[in-house]
Amino acid sequence: MGRTDYYRDPEAPPANSVVPSVTALVQDAEGRLLLIHKTDNDLWALPGGGHDIGESIGETVVREVEEETGVRVDVLSVVGLYTDPAHVMAYDDGEVRQQFSICFRARPVAGELRTSLESKEVRWVDPADLESLRIHPSMMLRIRHGLDSDRAEPYIG
Numbered sequence: 001m002g003r004t005d006y007y008r009d010p011e012a013p014p015a016n017s018v019v020p021s022v023t024a025l026v027q028d029a030e031g032r033l034l035l036i037h038k039t040d041n042d043l044w045a046l047p048g049g050g051h052d053i054g055e056s057i058g059e060t061v062v063r064e065v066e067e068e069t070g071v072r073v074d075v076l077s078v079v080g081l082y083t084d085p086a087h088v089m090a091y092d093d094g095e096v097r098q099q100f101s102i103c104f105r106a107r108p109v110a111g112e113l114r115t116s117l118e119s120k121e122v123r124w125v126d127p128a129d130l131e132s133l134r135i136h137p138s139m140m141l142r143i144r145h146g147l148d149s150d151r152a153e154p155y156i157g
Contacts, residue, residue: 003040005136008086015088015098022061023048023139024106025146026073032126033143034108035133036068036119044125044133046142048101049118061104069122070114073106079146080155087138103142 006012023046026034035044049064051057058075065073080103087099113122125133127147135143145155 002092004090005041005043005138006088006090007137012086012088013090013096015085016094016096018098018100020051020057021049021101022051022057022064023101023103023142024061024065024073024075025079025103025143026065026071026106026108028108028124030124030126032124033130034065034069034071035123035125037121039118039120041136042134043139044135045139046103047119048103057102058104061106065106066111068116068119069111071108071111074109076105076107078154079103079105079142080157082138082142082155082157084138084157099138101142103146105146 025046028034034047036047038045047065047068049068051060055063061075062073065071082099082101082103084099088096089099090096115122130140130143145151
């Protein structure tokens with residue numbers, strides 16, 4: 001299913017749904033970030049996805065990261081809550097979703113990199129190489145917040 005992201009675009013269609021979701025800023029021992037090359041919008045992103053009924057939000061993080069990357073993680077902390085109503089995602093089926101994402105810090109504990117239906121490439125990326133990848137501005141905001149060691153409180157916005 002294709003997806004078009006609208007970010008602070010006055011031509012964006014109005015949202016018709018909100019789905020709680022998660023992303024995970026996962027760093028390995030060398031400080032590299034776990035990123036996926038998404039199949040739905042052809043952008044690089046932190047792994048993540050929708051929260052399912054019957055699971056805790058921490059379980060959602062662990063499930064989504066493992067489903068998309070093959071890596072099992074332990075959740076460490078909250079980076080921030082990202083609910084900008086000016087960021088909507090329009091899907092081919094007519095759903096237009098307002099962003100509602102909680103970003104977590106996590107560390108890898110097991111597994112091997114692999115792709116999924118949602119990720120055509122998965123890799124560990126040095127933060128110095130981020131500018132060479134096509135990453136949505138909203139995702140870059142989460143990454144910057146997650147890498148900011150001086151940030152004491154989670155972002156709320």
